[in-house]
Amino acid sequence: xxxxxxxxxxxxMVFALALALGLEPTWASGLRPAQGSDPGPTSGPGSSRIxxxxxxxxxxxxxxxxxxxxxxxxxxxxxxxxxxxxxGVYSLLGSGEWVMxxxxxxxxxxxxxxxxxNPTQFDPAEWVxxxxxxxxxxxTITSKHHDGFAMFDSKVSDYDIVDRTPYGRDVLKxxxxxxxxxxxxxxxxxxQLDWHHPDYFPRGRTGRxxxxxxxxxxxxxxDYMNAQLTELLTSYGDVAGIWxxxxxxxxxxxxxxEGTYALIHxxxxxxxxxxxxxxxxxxxxxxxxxxxxxxxxxxxxFNQTRISELPLETCETINTSWGFNLRDQSYKSTRDLVQQLxxxxxxxxxxxxxxxxMPNGRIQPEFVDRLREIGGWLTxxxxxxxxxxxxxxxxxxxxxTTQKGHTVYVHVxxxxxxxxxxxxxxxxxxxxxYLGNGAPVAVKAVDGGVLLPPTPEAARDAFDTIIALELSx
Numbered sequence: 163x164x165x166x167x168x169x170x171x172x173x174x175m176v177f178a179l180a181l182a183l184g185l186e187p188t189w190a191s192g193l194r195p196a197q198g199s200d201p202g203p204t205s206g207p208g209s210s211r212i213x214x215x216x217x218x219x220x221x222x223x224x225x226x227x228x229x230x231x232x233x234x235x236x237x238x239x240x241x242x243x244x245x246x247x248x249x250g251v252y253s254l255l256g257s258g259e260w261v262m263x264x265x266x267x268x269x270x271x272x273x274x275x276x277x278x279x280n281p282t283q284f285d286p287a288e289w290v291x292x293x294x295x296x297x298x299x300x301x302t303i304t305s306k307h308h309d310g311f312a313m314f315d316s317k318v319s320d321y322d323i324v325d326r327t328p329y330g331r332d333v334l335k336x337x338x339x340x341x342x343x344x345x346x347x348x349x350x351x352x353x354q355l356d357w358h359h360p361d362y363f364p365r366g367r368t369g370r371x372x373x374x375x376x377x378x379x380x381x382x383x384x385d386y387m388n389a390q391l392t393e394l395l396t397s398y399g400d401v402a403g404i405w406x407x408x409x410x411x412x413x414x415x416x417x418x419x420e421g422t423y424a425l426i427h428x429x430x431x432x433x434x435x436x437x438x439x440x441x442x443x444x445x446x447x448x449x450x451x452x453x454x455x456x457x458x459x460x461x462x463x464f465n466q467t468r469i470s471e472l473p474l475e476t477c478e479t480i481n482t483s484w485g486f487n488l489r490d491q492s493y494k495s496t497r498d499l500v501q502q503l504x505x506x507x508x509x510x511x512x513x514x515x516x517x518x519x520m521p522n523g524r525i526q527p528e529f530v531d532r533l534r535e536i537g538g539w540l541t542x543x544x545x546x547x548x549x550x551x552x553x554x555x556x557x558x559x560x561x562x563t564t565q566k567g568h569t570v571y572v573h574v575x576x577x578x579x580x581x582x583x584x585x586x587x588x589x590x591x592x593x594x595x596y597l598g599n600g601a602p603v604a605v606k607a608v609d610g611g612v613l614l615p616p617t618p619e620a621a622r623d624a625f626d627t628i629i630a631l632e633l634s635x
Contacts, residue, residue, distance in 0.1 A: 227427060227431045230431040230432045231427070231431070231432070231434070231448055233432070234402070234403075234432045234433070234434050234448070235434065235448055235449065235472070235473050238300075238402070238403075238434060238449060238473050238512065239473045239510075239512065239551070240548065240549045241299035241300050241347065241512065241548070242299070242503075242506075242507055242512050242513065242547050242548055242549075242550070243296075243297055243298050243299060243503060243512065243513050243515070243540070243547065243548075244298050244299060244300040244301065244302060244349075244475075244512060244513070244514045244515070245292075245293040245296065245298045245300070245301045245302070245514075245515060245516075245517065245533075246302050246303075246351075246477055246484075246514045246515060246516035246517070247289075247301060247302065247303040247304065247516070247517055247518075247519065248304050248307070248351075248484040248485045248486075248516060248517075248518045249303065249304060249313065249333075249485070249486075249518065249519045250304060250307050250309060250311055250313060250485065251275040251276050251279045251309070251311050251327070252275070252307070252309060252485050252486075253485060253486040253518065253519065253520060253521040254275055254278055254279060254521045255275070256486060256487060256488035256489075256521075257487060257488070257489075258483045258484065258485045258486070258487045258490075258518075259304075259307050259308070259309075259483075259484050259485030259518070260308070260485075261485075262308075262309050262357055262372070263308070263357065263368050263369065263371070266371035267371070267372075268371065268372060268373040269357065269358050269372040269373060269374055270373065272309065272358070272372075273321075273326075273358075276311065276321075276323070276326035276327045277326070277327070277328070278328075279323070279327040279328070279329060279521065280327060280328045280329045281329055281333070281519075281521060281522055281523030282329070282522065282523065283522045283523040283524050284333060284336075284519075284522075284523025284524075285523070286333070286336040286337045286339070286340040287340050287343075287344075289301075289337065289340070289519075289525065290337070290340045290341055290343075290344045290346050291344065292525065292530060292533060292534075293346055293533075294344060294346060294537075295533065295534055295537045296515075296533035296534065296536050296537040296540075297536060297537045297540030297541070297544060298346070298515075298533075299346065299347065299548075300346060300347035300348065300349060300402060301337070301341060301346055301347070301348055301349070302348075302349035302350070302351055302403075302405050302514060303334065303337060303348070303349075303350065303351060304351045304353075305334060305350040305351060305352050305390075305394055306352055306353055306356075306390065307351075307353050307485075308353045308355045308356065308357050308368070308369070308407075308408060309357055309358060310353075310356040310357055310358025310359050311323075311326075311358070312390065313333055313334055314332050314333070314334040314335065314393070314394065314398075315332040315335070315397075316390055316393055317393060318386060318389040318390060318393070319386070319390070321358065334350070334394075334398060335397075335398060338398040338399055338401075339399075342399060342400075347402035348398075348401060348402055349401070349402050349403045349404070349405050349434075350394050350398075350401060350403075350404055350405065351405040351406075351407060352387075352390070352391060352394070352404055352405070352406055352407075353406075353407050353408040354387065354406055354407070354408040354409050354411075354417065355368065355369070355407070355408025355409070355411040355412075356369075356383065356387075356408075357369035357372050358372065358374075359383055359386065360374050360375060360377075360378050361378040361379050361380065361382045361383035361386065362378065362380070362383050363376070363377060363378025363379070363380060363383075364378075364380070364412075366411035366412035366415070367410075367411050367412070368411055369411075380415060380416065381416070381418075384416075384417070384418050384422070387422070388421070388422055388425055391404065391422065391425065391426065392425065392429065395426060395429040395430050395433065396429060400430070400432070401430055401433050402432075402433060402434065403433050403434035403435060403436065403448070403449075404426055404433060404434075404435055404436075405436055405437075405438070405451075406435070406436065406437035406438065406439070407437070407438040408438075409437060409438075409439040410438075410439055410440055410464070413439070413441075419444055419445075419446060420445065420446060423435050423445075423446030423447070424446065427446070434448040434449055434473075435447050435448050435449075436448065436449040436450070436451050436475065437451070438451055438453055440453070440464045440465055440466055441466055442466055442468060442470065443470050443472055447472070448472065448473070449472050449473040449474065449475055450466075450469070450470045450472045450473070450474050450475070451474070451475045451476070451477065452465050452466075452474070452475070452476045452477075452511070453465060453476075453477055454476075454477070454478055454479070455476065456476055456502075456505055456506060456509055456511070457469045457474050457476065457506075457509045457510070457511050458509070473512070474509070474510055474511035474512065475511055475512040475513075475514055476502075476506050476511050476512070476513060476514065477514040477515075477516060478499075478502055478513070478514070478515055478516065479494075479515075479516045480493060480494055480499065480515065480516065480517065480528070480529050480532055481493050481494070481528075483518060484516055484518055485518040486518040486519060486520050486521065486526075487518065493528050493532070494532075495532075496532050496535040496536060496539075496625075497624065497625050499515065499532060499536055500536055500539050500625040500626060501575050501625060501626065503515075503536070503547065504547070504561070504562060504573050504575065504625075504626050505557065505561075505562055505575075507546075507547050507550055507552070507562070507564050508552055508553060508557055508561070508562020508563060508564055508573060509552055509557060509562065510551055510552030511552075515533075515536075517529045517533075539625055539626075542597075542598060543597055543598070543623075543626065543628055545566075545571075545597065545630075546564055546566075546571035546573065546597055546628050546630070547564065549566055550564035550565060550566045550571065551564065551565055551566070552564065552565070553565040553570050553571065553572075554570060554586075554587055554588070555570075555572075555585060555586055555587070559576065559578065560574055560575065560576050560577065560578050560583065561573040561574045561575040561576065561626070562575075563585070568632060568633045568634075568635055569630055569631065569632050569633070570587060570630070570631045570633060571597065571628055571629070571630050571631075572585055572614065572628065572629040572630075572631060573626050573627075573628055574614075574617070574622075574626070574627045574628075574629070575625075575626055577616060577617065577622065577627075579616075580616050581616065582606070582613040582614060582615055582616060583613065583614040583616070584608070584611055584612075584613055584614075585611050585612055585613075585614060585631070586610050586611035587611050587612060587631065587633065588611075589633040589634050590607070590633065590634040591605055591607065591612050591631045591632065591633060591634075592632045592633065592634055593631075593632040594612075594614075594629055594630065594631050594632070595629070595630050595632075596617075596621075596627070596628070596629060596630075597628035597629070597630050598623055598627075598628065603615065603629050605631070612631070614629060
């Protein structure tokens, strides 16, 4: 039994369930290498039977559909901050969303998990209220992850939360209803990769230990996927978009993206499509995403470094795991998270911050505390984030800029020295002020921009000192 596991405690219950299923808890063998992000292709573009799109070409959509997409893209970029939710039956094992793959659990064994999934403390109103308190404008939640288990009431499969769990209720329906009530947009994450479905064949890079029959028809799997997407797009009201993941498992397979994307846009013309395939965007995709990296960076080792003209989004974890992980105590500070949000906005990208709820349906307090602290900061400084675009000054070691109309917001995250800070702006600065308290800033015009006087250390914001420059019209 792991340390601190006492009968009746949440850790004890996870341990007992793992033993009952004949699984090896991660604490019994030491932590496995972090699967902090889904692995993508390490080199070369995947064909997917259609060519990647040029950044300026949004496809030959009908004018009404194109205008609806453009309006949704503008609204998406305006929101700037969203909540990512990775939740599924894998949370029972407390080892992240990749536990089925990492512990080589056969599909027939993994199928025992839903029978113990009973999140009676799930409160959609509390989740949405927390997102709003954090200053988040949208939620993206896993409808089906790589394990193939649907967190909604699917009619084309009984491998879902309504048919296979004692809870027996559709959590996505409850969340969608609450998002509408509280005015929060909802995106559905959907994994194209499936470790459970028999027709996901031939196998890709992962899921080879699921012990499924070595046979299947991939085209039939695509039909199944499109049928589930149709359910999500016709039974849950307005859906802001579909967030795909997993195509990297078989980048050269016939994914029939053109047909799937057309289906989504036909059923919900205002819904956006994005895919975490780590390639240049394909035709029909409406935003470009980056996993655990800012746009253009590739510290994760699998991200596309070219940046398209589409709206951008970067996703990140609060600790190092996407799904609930009992052993992962590597929490990022609120300061780090706020600065990541600011840097994303300065690079013209949204910031999608993840939580992995516990199997009882609650969000762990370490996440809640940080989200509320971020929300407190945004209450005072949101003007420089929401509705902005990347500013005229490219990212610098000291920080970034954002812009809204004729106002440029200079985000100084790290004062380089006690010397004045040179900011290269082309237009004349009419007025400058600290965003935090409105106090005026005496800027000095110089060739190619302005000099900002160093802010006394005691007057600097703990996360981001913001100076608003109002430019001549």
